[in-house]
Amino acid sequence: MEHRLANIPCGYIALNDQFRIVEVNETFLQWTSYAKQVLMNQHIEKLFTSSNKLIFHSYFYPNMLLYKHVDELFIHVRGEDGKTIPCLVNAIEQEIEGETYIDMVLMPMKKRIDYEKEVRKTKQLLEQAYSQKTVAYEHLQYIYEKIELKQAQLVEINKQLVEISNTDNLTGIANRRYFQEQLTQLVSNFHEQGQAFSLLVIDIDYFKQVNDTHGHPVGDLVLAQLGLILKMTAREQDTVARFGGEEFVLLLGETAEVDALEIAQQLNKVVEETIWPTIGRLTVSIGCTTYKAEDTEGSVFEHADEALYASKRNGRNCTTQYEAMRKVQ
Known part of the structure; x- marks a missing residue:
């Protein structure tokens, strides 16, 4: 060389x-x-x-x-x-x-993170200078556009890595890591702005029988199809994710108890009425809860999970709302 x-x-x-x-x-x-x-x-x-x-x-x-x-x-x-x-x-x-x-x-690219901070700081300084020095508008605008271009390049570099880290490979929907990030954000919004939200934990009924009878490739197709159904059902403010195995979660932004229960029951109906190739029929059990002031990230999931197991005990293919279940108890 x-x-x-x-x-x-x-x-x-x-x-x-x-x-x-x-x-x-x-x-x-x-x-x-x-x-x-x-x-x-x-x-x-x-x-x-x-x-x-x-x-x-x-x-x-x-x-x-x-x-x-x-x-x-x-x-x-x-x-x-x-x-x-x-x-x-x-x-x-x-x-x-x-x-x-x-x-x-x-x-x-060791200094990339520091560079991002420097770019943002420079942008803020330039915006202040722009408001105070109108005579320098054209020169500042040129520098501003150069900074925007560099920011866009940095965003593009990170985009692929972010998508990989936040996506479940099998279903194409969000993974558990991304779900946890969104749950943290919703809890913060609740305490800071009073925005209500609810959580659904969804589990496929008798999924082991699907794998045992038809094989894991068919089981994977079922998981992917259910992921697609949940994604198409979710609203703009919702987050759907695969939590693990045959268990999915749906964060319902800006949603209180009554609406959350209605959405969950509609999901039961959609899944049951869907045509499932090879296996014919499929149902899901759902646990539903709405975040309260005394809740934490851990407790809200525990409540939804407890409600899910109540749905399993009650014959499956149904939704149990944690709040209603506690009143009965």
Whole structure:
């Protein structure tokens, strides 16, 4: 490797057509603390965590296959000490003397978060200056637009990672992590603004029989179809998510007890009347509760879950409202 390439202020890795490392520059070795002989002939995925391998499989490989290049892929590289380094990756496939190689250039992004803060602060200062100095309007507008462009670029870099981390792969709806974030926000809105909300916990009746009788692939299709039904039923202020296994949750924003019960019972009806390929008929049991001032994030879920099990005991294919159940008790 030429001395200039070895010490340029960015990482350089060359791969063969099997995605194994055949060359790496000194800059990259200094970042990651690897010895060169440790990396040579290793698969490129040695440098990634499990989540970053997923990004590589879903974006890097398809783009190299279809377009022979990758532009500005945001990914974390794992150093020898286990610490990760955020990088932007550009790559291109080239043929040299009958051999196929992939040249990768990696730009460090360690200061990206600080940069975002700096951009926001600069934007605020510029907006203040704009209101006070109308004579500088055109110049400030130019700078403002440049900042907006940089913010948009940063948003685009993070978009794919955010979607992956918040989405359930099987059903395409939100996952438990995203549900927890939205529940926290609704609890905050309740205490700060008095906005009511309710929670439905939904469980497929006899789902084990579906898997045992028809196999797990059919069970997966049932989960995906139910996820789609819930997503189509949900309103703009609602959040539908897969909590785990055959259990789903539905956060009903701006919804009190009466409306929550009506929505849940309508869901029972929709699911029962839906045509389910292969299995024929399917029903769900639902637990329903509305957040109260004395509740917490933990207690509101416990109440909905308790109501769900009451629905199971009452014959399934029905909704039990926690508040009504407590009055009876």
